[in-house]
Amino acid sequence: MKAVLMGCGRVGAQLADMLDAEGHEVTVLDIDALSFKRLSSTFGGTALIGNGIDQEALKRAGIERADVFVAVTQGDNRNIMAAQIAKHIFNVPRVICRIYDPLRQEIYEMLGIEALSPTTVFAQLLKDKIGGKG
Amino acid sequence: MYIIIIGGGRVGYYLAKALLGEGHEVLIVEKNARFCELITEEMGSVCYNGDGCEAAVLADIGTNRADMFVAVTGEDEDNLVACQVAKFKFKVPCTVARVRNPQNEALFRKLGIDVPVSATTIILEAIAKEVPTHPLTHLMTVTDRGLEVVDVKIPPAAPTIGKEIRSLYLPHETKLVLIIPKEDKPVLPTGDTILHAGDQIIALIPREQEDELRATLTGV
Numbered sequence: 016m017k018a019v020l021m022g023c024g025r026v027g028a029q030l031a032d033m034l035d036a037e038g039h040e041v042t043v044l045d046i047d048a049l050s051f052k053r054l055s056s057t058f059g060g061t062a063l064i065g066n067g068i069d070q071e072a073l074k075r076a077g078i079e080r081a082d083v084f085v086a087v088t089q090g091d092n093r094n095i096m097a098a099q100i101a102k103h104i105f106n107v108p109r110v111i112c113r114i115y116d117p118l119r120q121e122i123y124e125m126l127g128i129e130a131l132s133p134t135t136v137f138a139q140l141l142k143d144k145i146g147g148k149g
Numbered sequence: 150m151y152i153i154i155i156g157g158g159r160v161g162y163y164l165a166k167a168l169l170g171e172g173h174e175v176l177i178v179e180k181n182a183r184f185c186e187l188i189t190e191e192m193g194s195v196c197y198n199g200d201g202c203e204a205a206v207l208a209d210i211g212t213n214r215a216d217m218f219v220a221v222t223g224e225d226e227d228n229l230v231a232c233q234v235a236k237f238k239f240k241v242p243c244t245v246a247r248v249r250n251p252q253n254e255a256l257f258r259k260l261g262i263d264v265p266v267s268a269t270t271i272i273l274e275a276i277a278k279e280v281p282t283h284p285l286t287h288l289m290t291v292t293d294r295g296l297e298v299v300d301v302k303i304p305p306a307a308p309t310i311g312k313e314i315r316s317l318y319l320p321h322e323t324k325l326v327l328i329i330p331k332e333d334k335p336v337l338p339t340g341d342t343i344l345h346a347g348d349q350i351i352a353l354i355p356r357e358q359e360d361e362l363r364a365t366l367t368g369v
Contacts, residue, residue, distance in 0.1 A: 068226055070252060092202055092226040099229075099260055118204040119230070122238050 019081045019107075020044065021067030021097050022088035026113070028053035030085065035060045042076045045088075067097040070104060078105045086112040091119055098128050150174065153215045153241075155201030155231045156222035157184045160247060164221065165195060176210055201231045204238060212239040221247040229253075232262045264292075284367040285359065288351070297356050298326075301366050303348040308368040315340035319365055320358040327351040 016039045020027050023045035031043045032055045041060030044067050045051065051062040065072030067086060078084065084101035086094035091114045098112035111129045114120040120132035150173050154161045157179030168175045169192065178201035179185045188196040199206040201220065212218065218235040220228035225248050232244040245264040248254050251273075257265035277286045289298040303309060309317060314325065329335045331347035338350075344366075354362050363369065 069250070070256075090226065092224070092230040095233075096226040096229050100256065103259060104256065116203065119202070119234070122204065122234055126233070126237060 016040070016082045017077065017080055018042070018083045018085065019073070019076045019078050019101075021084070021086045021094070023047075023050040023053060023062065024087065024089065025053065027085075027087045030087070031060060032058055044072060044076050068093055068100065070100060073097075073100065073105065078107060081105070081107050083107065083109040083111070086110075091115055095119070095123055095128070095130075098123075098130075102128065150216040151211075151214060152176075152217045152219065153178065153201075153207075153210065153212060153235070155218075155220040155228070156247075157181070157188050157196060158221070158223060160221040162188065164219065165192065169195065178206065178210065202227055202234065204234055207231075207234060207239060212241060215239070215241050217241070217243045217245065219245040223249070225249050225253050229257060229260065229262065232257075233260065236261055236263075284369050285363040290356075291353075295356050296353055297359060298351065298353055299359065299362070301350045301352060301363060303344055303346055303350070304367050304369065305346045306368070307344075307346065307366065309344045309366055310346050312344055313340060314338055314342045314344065317365060320354065320361040322355050322358065323362055324353040325350055326353055 018034050018039055018041050020031050020043040023043045027043060031041050035041045035058050042063060044063050044065050046066050048064050054062060063076050065075060067073060078101060084107045086097045088094055094112045094114060098110050101107040102110045114123060114130045114132055115134050117132045117135045120130045123130045152168055152173050152175050154165055154177045157177045161177055165175050165177050175195055177188060177196045178199055179196055180200055182198050185196045185198040197210055212235055218232060218241040220231040222228055228246040232246045235241040236244045243263050246257055246262045248257060248265050248267045251267045251269045254265045254267045254270060274287055284302055284304060286300045287297055288300055325338045327335055328338045328342060329349040330345055336342060352362060
């Protein structure tokens, strides 16, 4: 499987390492070269400087051959825009995007973008840990 | 009309001023509290301090009754998302987004934005009109039909010079509307019309056939 990840923060880097370790072809994009330091020393995929909301950068990352695209930068709107480019311009079969704002996440789920809100997921996780279930 | 403007930078500021002058109800949404104060000092309470991409903010300012929603922040992704939220959640009938990267004009249209506006594209077109040798310029867009009205000039060395229109392999859906010869009177083109150097051709074509039409007529 070929995966293109946008954003090499803690989540992006960890996911890139995990997919790479499983033998997948991984390309990770970030606008900051320093962010690639987060990748493990054994990472065998490609790290590319570029902005995922730029179609040229996505092409360089091989998005046209990608099976999955994941947008995990710090900016909700950047993730949303990149996910829509991947889905509607490059027809990537599976597109997942992180949206911190739960309201925006709901709207884009409705528009057919597979979106995860860490805010909602983590709040639920904490609540379950505390054990507030009736 | 009730018009919401996202982004109180220079574009938003002058836009609001002009629209207020025309008697519209205008509200600017601006993240930066200081910008908001400056606008309020000058224009009265027409500025809301908040993030125009947040659904809660848009609910608060009555976006569901807005006639038009204009996003003119400096970031393409913010303008896209603000307009999409306005359009798909609050059903605003007309959304306008500023785009910085001209490539995003087509993308935004595809993603549901009614009117994407690229300053770069507008300037390029103005330049093209001023440069007499430029073979194709846009005159008008029929947005909902995906059609363009264009003006093609036949350059001196074009392979079509001296040929009848019926002998040309024009793109399938091209309609040649008018030919304005350099010196003679304008004519409505027929199959027998012969092209001359310097002819100006007004044509109606689907957007994606533009390059093909230009290549066929001018050889460039």
